[in-house]
Every structure is written in C-alpha cells, then in structure tokens.
Amino acid sequence: MxxxxxxxxxxxxxxxxxxxxxxxxxxxxxxxxxxxxxxxxxxxxxxxxxxxxxxxxxxxxxxxxxISGAREVQKNENPYLFNVIEGLAIAAGVPKPKAYIINDTALNAFATGRDPEHGVIVVTSGILQLLNRQELEGVIAHEMSHIKNLDIRLMxxxxxxxxxxxxxxxxxxxxxxxxxxxxxxxxxxxxxxxxxxxxxxxxPIIAMIIRMAISREREYLADASATQLTRNPEGLMSALKKISGDKEILEAANKATAHLYISNPLKNRAGFMDGMFSTHPPIEKRIERLSKM
Known part of the structure; x- marks a missing residue:
C-alpha cells in the first residue's frame, strides 16, 4: 500500500x-x-x-x-450513502470525502480531489437505485482506495x-x-x-498511451485495496457484474474524464482497437482477479 x-x-x-x-x-x-x-x-x-x-x-x-454535472449532497438528503462513506472512510483511515451525485440512471462512480483531505466520491443515481448494500460498499471502497492511495491526485x-x-x-x-x-x-x-x-x-498518441497505462493499473490496484477494506470481494464482484451488464452511456461523461470512472462510461465502442486503447481493463479480468482473492 x-x-x-x-x-x-x-x-x-x-x-x-x-x-x-x-x-x-x-x-x-x-x-x-x-x-x-x-x-x-x-x-x-x-x-x-x-x-x-x-x-x-x-x-x-x-x-x-x-463537467460531470455532479451536485453535492448533504447527510439529511441521503443518510444511506453517507453512512456507507463514513464507515469506509474510518476503515481506510482517511478523512470523510464529500459526497456528490450525478442524476443519471447509468451505473458508475468516480473519485477526485488533490489529496485525501479534499477527496470527493461521486456516484450516479443509478448506482444508488440498483446496487444492494454490499455492492455499494464494494464500489465506494474502490473509490476510497483511489483517495487513500493518492490515485486521485495523479489522475x-x-x-x-x-x-x-x-x-x-x-x-x-x-x-x-x-x-x-x-x-x-x-x-x-x-x-x-x-x-x-x-x-x-x-x-495526442503519447498522451493517450500514458493515460491508458496508468488508468488500467490503478483500477486493478483499487479493486484489490477495496477487498482489504470490506473483507468481502463478492460485493465488488457482484457490483462489477451489474455495471458490466449496464449498456447505458453516461451522458455527462467525455473522453477527457472517462478514465476517472470505475467503468468506461462511454460504452459505445467494442472494437479491437478501442479495447486495446481503453483506459479501463476488461471487467471480466477484474472479476477474475477478485475471485482469486
């Protein structure tokens, strides 16, 4: 770590x-x-x-x-989300990040900020509606790991x-x-x-390759760190399965911010070249790695 x-x-x-x-x-x-x-x-x-x-x-x-169209929410608006974030922040040993929501039914989330003291976790309304408690904890733990490991500053x-x-x-x-x-x-x-x-x-080609290489490795590491926080790899695995089955494009996402999300929010290309230059590793491989933990 x-x-x-x-x-x-x-x-x-x-x-x-x-x-x-x-x-x-x-x-x-x-x-x-x-x-x-x-x-x-x-x-x-x-x-x-x-x-x-x-x-x-x-x-x-x-x-x-x-750019992402996210809005900050307070505890009285969504105590369920705040409870999950607060519990995992304590487990990770970092200050509680601010909570933001993107009003979109697509299933996705990301973290941003310059350091753990200024961390932010963003989830879509779709995540809150369709994921159960264990799955949501897996997703939030993944994003909390990005904050703890200073991935947010790098990205x-x-x-x-x-x-x-x-x-x-x-x-x-x-x-x-x-x-x-x-x-x-x-x-x-x-x-x-x-x-x-x-x-x-x-x-642009060099920039894309650098962004792709950094993003892919950080996703694998955040998955592993998330299981250390929750002690429950099944929760994140189940969440990733639901996310991979969601074919809806996140409207507010674009190529400049796509690498920040837990899963590719564009989801509009599946060709060989697009897979090779994707900023995200295949979800199937991520689930496979998690299953061995």
Whole structure:
C-alpha cells in the first residue's frame, strides 16, 4: 500500500516534468515557425504551464465535477450513502470525502480531489437505485482506495496535462494546415516544420498511451485495496457484474474524464482497437482477479 502511494508521488512528479517539457517545446515550435519568437515562446510556454498548473491543482476537482454535472449532497438528503462513506472512510483511515451525485440512471462512480483531505466520491443515481448494500460498499471502497492511495491526485493531473498538451498540438497542426502564409520565412526551415508536424501528431498518441497505462493499473490496484477494506470481494464482484451488464452511456461523461470512472462510461465502442486503447481493463479480468482473492 505504502509502495503504491510512493509510486504515485513519483509518477506525479515525472508526469508534471514530462508534460511541462512537451508543452514548452510545442510553444517554442509554434512561436518559432509562425511568429519568429521561439525564445519568447519558451518563456510563454513556461508561464502558461505554471499558471495552468496552479489552477489545475487547486481547482481541477471542481472543474471535473462541473463537467460531470455532479451536485453535492448533504447527510439529511441521503443518510444511506453517507453512512456507507463514513464507515469506509474510518476503515481506510482517511478523512470523510464529500459526497456528490450525478442524476443519471447509468451505473458508475468516480473519485477526485488533490489529496485525501479534499477527496470527493461521486456516484450516479443509478448506482444508488440498483446496487444492494454490499455492492455499494464494494464500489465506494474502490473509490476510497483511489483517495487513500493518492490515485486521485495523479489522475487529476493526468487529465489536465493531457488536455493542455493535446490542445496545443491541435493548435500547432491546424496552424500548419491553414496558416501557411503566416509562417516566418526566416525561421520556418524544413527540419523545424517536420519536427512541429511530428510533435503535433505524436503528442495526442503519447498522451493517450500514458493515460491508458496508468488508468488500467490503478483500477486493478483499487479493486484489490477495496477487498482489504470490506473483507468481502463478492460485493465488488457482484457490483462489477451489474455495471458490466449496464449498456447505458453516461451522458455527462467525455473522453477527457472517462478514465476517472470505475467503468468506461462511454460504452459505445467494442472494437479491437478501442479495447486495446481503453483506459479501463476488461471487467471480466477484474472479476477474475477478485475471485482469486
């Protein structure tokens, strides 16, 4: 458990450094080719990363909650949910997370926040309606494990850094396609243009692979941690079976936040390529692992 927390801290630092470097390079290429301000582009890229990083760290969870259409609920509104969250928070040894609900009949849940002191657990109304007590405890324990293990910080940073790097690469690619007349004649050398095109194309692919790899492993680890909290792997197994049988797409979900959920909320693709690049491991494999615990 402690090794996972330490690993998450290391991965967070490496991700921040790696994506920051990538964004700065993209800013430099964009400025060098189109505006003849390569050096200024480096400075602007660094300033942007610092500013964006501060916003993402302190307000990232609120942004995710707003995008997801989640609303906070108080104990008097749903004492059943609060009772489950409070009991598992005590078992996990973390402060009680805030509770949010997405008004959607799809079966899903996720956790977010920058640390356990600012943790949030979000469930859909469908989860509350269709899961029994043991199944709900399994799902909440899974999300509580993400909070305890600092997965929430790592995944929130992945969300915002992937978003900004993909945005800049898209701007760069569109500039190549539609801004040919605005390129700086003095600095738009062919090697630099080739580099810019390569970065614009490869950045989203690299970002997707990194997000996929981190998300898949974290789901397996959270499943295992959840069984340690509940001492009842059958509860989570049964919940995952019900979730896998739910074919409804969560309307508020999108590709930027899909990796946060306990199960892929989009559920609209089942092809080989989509399975290979999915941010979630197959539920069947997760259930199989749980059955051996």
């Amino acid at each position: 402690y090794e996972q927390i330490a690993e998450n801290k290391r991965n967070t630092i490496l991700l921040v450094l790696g994506f920051s470097f990538l964004v700065i390079i993209l800013s430099w290429v964009l400025g060098k080719i189109f505006l003849s301000i390569g050096e200024i582009g480096l400075v602007l890229g660094a300033i942007f990363i610092i500013f964006y990083g501060i916003i993402a760290y302190f307000f990232g969870a609120n942004i995710v909650l707003a 929130m940073i992945v969300t915002v850094l992937v978003g900004v790097s993909v945005l800049l690469s898209d701007i760069l690619l569109r500039s190549f396609l539609w801004g040919g007349n605005n390129r700086s004649k003095g600095s738009g050398s062919m090697p630099l243009i080739v580099l810019g095109i390569a970065l614009a194309i490869l950045t």
